[in-house]
Amino acid sequence: xxxxxxxxxxxxxxxxxxxxxxxxxxxxxxxxxxxxxxxxxxxxxxxxxxxxxxxxxxxxxxxxxxxxxxxxxxxxxxxxxxxxxxxxxxxxxxxxxxxxxxxxxxxxxxxxxxxxxxxxxxxxxxxxxxxxxxxxxxxxxxxxxxxxxxxxxxxxxxxxxxx
Numbered sequence: 001x002x003x004x005x006x007x008x009x010x011x012x013x014x015x016x017x018x019x020x021x022x023x024x025x026x027x028x029x030x031x032x033x034x035x036x037x038x039x040x041x042x043x044x045x046x047x048x049x050x051x052x053x054x055x056x057x058x059x060x061x062x063x064x065x066x067x068x069x070x071x072x073x074x075x076x077x078x079x080x081x082x083x084x085x086x087x088x089x090x091x092x093x094x095x096x097x098x099x100x101x102x103x104x105x106x107x108x109x110x111x112x113x114x115x116x117x118x119x120x121x122x123x124x125x126x127x128x129x130x131x132x133x134x135x136x137x138x139x140x141x142x143x144x145x146x147x148x149x150x151x152x153x154x155x156x157x158x159x160x161x162x163x
Contacts, residue, residue, distance in 0.1 A: 042161055044102075048154055051102035052147070054095050059147050061088045062140045071137045086128035086136065089115065093126065104150050107143075114139040 062085065066074060075082045096103065096111045118136050120127040128136075 038161075045154065045158055045161060047102040048104075049158075051095070051099040052150060052154060054099065055092070055103070055107065056147055056151075058088060058091045058095065059140075059143050061085060062144060064144070068137045068141045071140055072133055075133050075136065082128070082130075082133075086118075089136075090119070090126040107146055107150065110139070110143060110146060114142065 062071070063074075075085070092111055092115060096108055100108065114135065118129055118132045118139065120129060
């Protein structure tokens with residue numbers, strides 16, 4: 001009986017020498033997978049912040065001290081300001097196409113539903129419709145609010161990633 005136990009424990013010892021490295025390799029693989037997934041999330045978040053920064057650079061051209069009525073008045077009375085601002089907003093169409101995987105769907109919808117009807121689009125030339133000043137001011141106001149909310153949401157998501 002004593003020989004049986006010695007050979008049984010010898011077998012367990014040899015089996016343990018094979019199983020322990022396999023368990024260690026599995027644990028290492030799982031940890032590297034979790035690290036890889038986390039890095040992908042961080043990279044995606046970085047790209048979303050980069051896209052937001054590009055959008056903010058365009059939306060930042062809308063004077064923050066002007067409310068909707070003030071913007072309509074300024075657009076109506078100052079032709080240079082209107083041409084400059086409406087020309088600058090055309091950049092949002094390009095950003096929408098360039099950065100679409102990283103722009104929130106709400107902002108894409110805002111561009112498609114509210115900004116696109118404000119322009120006559122022909123052969124790559126975007127001409128602002130002067131009769132759409134009211135709608136442009138509404139778009140500008142909503143775009144500022146949406147950009148601020150997206151920034152808040154991304155910042156919260158970033159803080160969660162750090163934990």
